[in-house]
Amino acid sequence: MARRGAVVGTVAVLLGGVGAPADAASGAANSEPVVSGAVVNSGHDVIVGITHNVSFPVTVSGSDDSGLAFADVDLKGPHGGFYTTDAFCQTATACTMTFTVNAHPAPGSDDPVDLANANAGTWSVDALVDAHDEDSVFAPGVGSFGFKRAARLTVNAAPEPVAKGARITVTGKLVRANWDTYRYAGYTGQAVKLQFRAKGSDTYTTVATVKTNSTGNLHTTVKAVKDGYWRWNFTGTNTTGPAKAAGDYVDVRP
Structure with missing residues (x-):
């Protein structure tokens, strides 16, 4: 349970009833x-x-x-x-x-x-x-x-490089702060977006949505079409903040 924080300054005194002027x-x-x-x-x-x-x-x-x-x-x-x-x-x-x-x-x-x-x-x-x-x-x-609670995401796209048209396996893990144990632990059953940004572009596009497993791990496969960056993007929940993985670059060979 969050406890009473430190009080700074002089304590205000309510002289009348709730909402009533003091004088x-x-x-x-x-x-x-x-x-x-x-x-x-x-x-x-x-x-x-x-x-x-x-x-x-x-x-x-x-x-x-x-x-x-x-x-x-x-x-x-x-x-x-x-x-x-x-x-x-x-x-x-x-x-x-x-x-x-x-x-x-x-x-x-x-x-x-x-x-x-x-x-x-x-x-x-x-x-x-x-x-x-x-x-x-x-x-x-x-x-x-x-x-x-703060969240973190990792990503790995492999193999690198990869032949055009071949399959890429994208993995990662979503964890969040556990305020009871002072550790980060896997966040189960959460929808996380797999996003791609083509080389030379500034914009990520959502390719798929994958749910984390019982330990917070993510796994899916996609077709290699062009050079670019792959990342996971978690938008957060009512109790947990958002998180984005840094993009992992994959070189696609003809």
Whole structure:
């Protein structure tokens, strides 16, 4: 289970009820701050492997007649996944903070690892925002993002060179990060595209789609037609990021 992350800065205090201005009891006429949304990692999935910590920004946007001052943000995911941090707002309408995910315990450290495989999937963003006039508002579910396990792909096309019209065997393996064991392991039963790029071209074309076996291995045969590069392309799932193998060049002889 992902555990509570380090909190940076001063903890925001909600003085009223959820969404209520902090100075409501005083009868002040200030308008309540508004949270319009949150963007995680510049709109990209957060993809984590097993060896390196991953840091990513979260920007909460909104407005208030006195300007936004401070934001406290919680990230919530499947099976109790949770991170929290806070920051002073950089502008009157935006507050950006950085989260860091620990993919593996530091050598000799007793610190727990933040993630388990069950935490992968769609996460949500809750934000508590303070304005300069001390009004506050709590905005649950103002954003969402994919929190995914990293994947890797290999490819080998053989024989090289090959006679035109002969068969080429293309193999490979799809693995993904296991956050429970700190290893990469074969990803079973996944559809992976076999793609070809002719020599002199910049574009890959899908030739076939093959499913990985029980150990994540891929295997198929194709006819050799022209010189070019072969690769596997995995587009990812709800819990796992995409991966592309580097193209393997095959010289086709007349």
